[in-house]
Amino acid sequence: MITITFIDHLHQARDVEVEPGGSLMQAAVNHGITGIVAECGGACSCATCLCHVDETWAERVGPATGMEQAMLDGALEERPTSRLACQIRLTGEMDGLVVHVPESQY
Amino acid sequence: MTRDHRPATQLDLSDAGLWHAGVPGDEFARLRRDAPVAWNERHDGHKGFWAVTRYDDIVAVSGDVATFSSRHGVISLDDFDADQNDARRTLLEMDPPQHPGMRVIVAPGFTPRAVGVLEAAVRTTAVRLIDEVLEAGAVDMVAALSKQLPIFTLCRLLGVPQERRDDMIRWSDLLIGSDDPDFVDPAAAAYTPEQRRLMSFGHPASLEAFQLGLELARARRVDPARDIVSVLANGRYEGRELSEQEFCNYFLMLVVAGNETTRHSISHGLQAFADFPEQWRRFRSGEVDTKVASDEIFRWATPVHFVRRVATRDVELSGARIAAGDKVAMYYASGNRDEAHFERPQHFLIDRMPNEHMAFGRGGPHFCLGTHVARLQVKVLLEEMRQRVAAIELTGPANRLRSNHVHGIKHLPARFIAA
Numbered sequence: 001m002i003t004i005t006f007i008d009h010l011h012q013a014r015d016v017e018v019e020p021g022g023s024l025m026q027a028a029v030n031h032g033i034t035g036i037v038a039e040c041g042g043a044c045s046c047a048t049c050l051c052h053v054d055e056t057w058a059e060r061v062g063p064a065t066g067m068e069q070a071m072l073d074g075a076l077e078e079r080p081t082s083r084l085a086c087q088i089r090l091t092g093e094m095d096g097l098v099v100h101v102p103e104s105q106y
Numbered sequence: 107m108t109r110d111h112r113p114a115t116q117l118d119l120s121d122a123g124l125w126h127a128g129v130p131g132d133e134f135a136r137l138r139r140d141a142p143v144a145w146n147e148r149h150d151g152h153k154g155f156w157a158v159t160r161y162d163d164i165v166a167v168s169g170d171v172a173t174f175s176s177r178h179g180v181i182s183l184d185d186f187d188a189d190q191n192d193a194r195r196t197l198l199e200m201d202p203p204q205h206p207g208m209r210v211i212v213a214p215g216f217t218p219r220a221v222g223v224l225e226a227a228v229r230t231t232a233v234r235l236i237d238e239v240l241e242a243g244a245v246d247m248v249a250a251l252s253k254q255l256p257i258f259t260l261c262r263l264l265g266v267p268q269e270r271r272d273d274m275i276r277w278s279d280l281l282i283g284s285d286d287p288d289f290v291d292p293a294a295a296a297y298t299p300e301q302r303r304l305m306s307f308g309h310p311a312s313l314e315a316f317q318l319g320l321e322l323a324r325a326r327r328v329d330p331a332r333d334i335v336s337v338l339a340n341g342r343y344e345g346r347e348l349s350e351q352e353f354c355n356y357f358l359m360l361v362v363a364g365n366e367t368t369r370h371s372i373s374h375g376l377q378a379f380a381d382f383p384e385q386w387r388r389f390r391s392g393e394v395d396t397k398v399a400s401d402e403i404f405r406w407a408t409p410v411h412f413v414r415r416v417a418t419r420d421v422e423l424s425g426a427r428i429a430a431g432d433k434v435a436m437y438y439a440s441g442n443r444d445e446a447h448f449e450r451p452q453h454f455l456i457d458r459m460p461n462e463h464m465a466f467g468r469g470g471p472h473f474c475l476g477t478h479v480a481r482l483q484v485k486v487l488l489e490e491m492r493q494r495v496a497a498i499e500l501t502g503p504a505n506r507l508r509s510n511h512v513h514g515i516k517h518l519p520a521r522f523i524a525a
Contacts, residue, residue, distance in 0.1 A: 040467075040469070040471060041165065041168065041169050041468065041470055041473075045470075047218070073217075104397075
């Protein structure tokens with residue numbers, strides 16, 4: 001199990017424990033993280049699982065590419081560390097990952 | 107279980123007349139309880155299909171694109187041959203890797219931020235339309251309001267000149283209303299059935315829309331603007347430009363999809379506020395977020411009754427044995443009333459939360475491209491109506507569209523009472 005910390009727009013942190021292998025979006029949805037909507041279920045099609053990877057983790061998680069980058073160009077609140085949570089595959093090395101969740105996805 | 111003993115629908119869900127009378131809510135409640143994946147036989151030459159009626163099964167089918175393919179038809183319960191499917195193919199009838207490759211051409215133009223730049227223009231139009239209705243008294247709300255706002259927005263978004271608004275509405279009506287005698291077009295008789303077979307929606311109105319699309323594309327290749335037609339006309343798929351047919355079908359899909367669904371959602375919302383005036387008062391009290399209210403309107407309206415897939419292999423789903431090649435229809439009309447996901451699903455509750463409805467689809471890559479365009483319009487309309495309208499009163503019965511696919515209202519006689 002690895003621990004992921006979600007920080008909401010009011011700076012409230014919540015730690016969740018998940019098995020590596022799934023997506024960050026699935027981890028958020030499974031633990032009822034409000035703010036991650038994910039209506040398309042992880043197909044990079046709805047841009048409603050936008051999150052911001054904490055800067056201390058940005059390099060290890062890596063940037064968006066391809067279709068995800070194209071979607072992010074039009075997302076609300078885009079920052080250099082923005083990602084769509086459905087496109088982040090959780091690995092054992094991501095134990096302790098910190099991500100920021102926006103107030104609203106749309 | 108033999109094929110003779112498979113669970114079956116008691117009503118023929120492909121019968122447009124059934125839906126004309128009303129959404130068969132009792133049958134769906136029975137199906138969700140007793141036969142969540144049920145065979146619907148047909149007796150008009152087309153093969154039968156499976157009706158999927160539970161929310162969770164619809165999400166599962168949506169997400170499993172390898173087992174449930176979109177390539178063989180999505181918006182009709184009829185059987186099409188390969189030539190027909192290829193000639194009419196749009197984003198809706200594509201599987202990976204074609205689908206994401208084509209969708210990403212325009213998808214960035216439909217995200218919340220991209221769509222947000224339209225808000226001021228949508229608001230100006232919404233205010234004008236509301237004021238006109240207030241002034242006019244009893245009107246047909248469809249003609250006066252719910253037809254007008256989406257087509258205005260769509261023209262702005264796509265880059266279609268506003269003077270072509272009425273054409274866009276007419277084409278859309280003809281293409282969606284092919285099962286409704288009110289929308290029979292005498293021009294269609296000039297074409298043989300074989301010619302119509304390969305036309306988009308089987309209707310020559312599509313040719314007029316193509317002509318407009320190609321004119322615009324030619325202009326935008328020379329002089330691109332900040333609109334979706336420019337993106338599409340200059341867009342690339344696998345390193346090449348779109349073919350003329352790809353462009354035309356894409357353009358027409360955007361015209362029809364962006365027009366009908368939002369229109370009918372607005373109409374159903376207005377009717378619901380008239381039928382349940384306490385919900386309008388509750389909304390007007392200011393305690394209900396307009397985004398929350400909008401989502402209940404979309405759930406309540408569910409403007410598309412179903413979308414369909416074809417199974418690529420034998421598969422079991424909630425006890426039903428689906429064979430490779432079988433058509434599978436996901437009934438959003440039922441999923442959005444599923445007791446397992448919504449408390450008091452048969453009630454219109456303007457402050458419903460949570461409300462993870464499937465009016466835009468759910469759980470798969472075909473999730474509605476125009477979701478945020480629809481949300482923006484309904485949100486802005488509600489915000490402006492809240493200021494100006496004390497009550498909505500029906501002045502006659504709603505006239506429903508005769509279609510087994512689109513939950514349409516053709517006419518809604520009503521008036522706004524000024525605040």
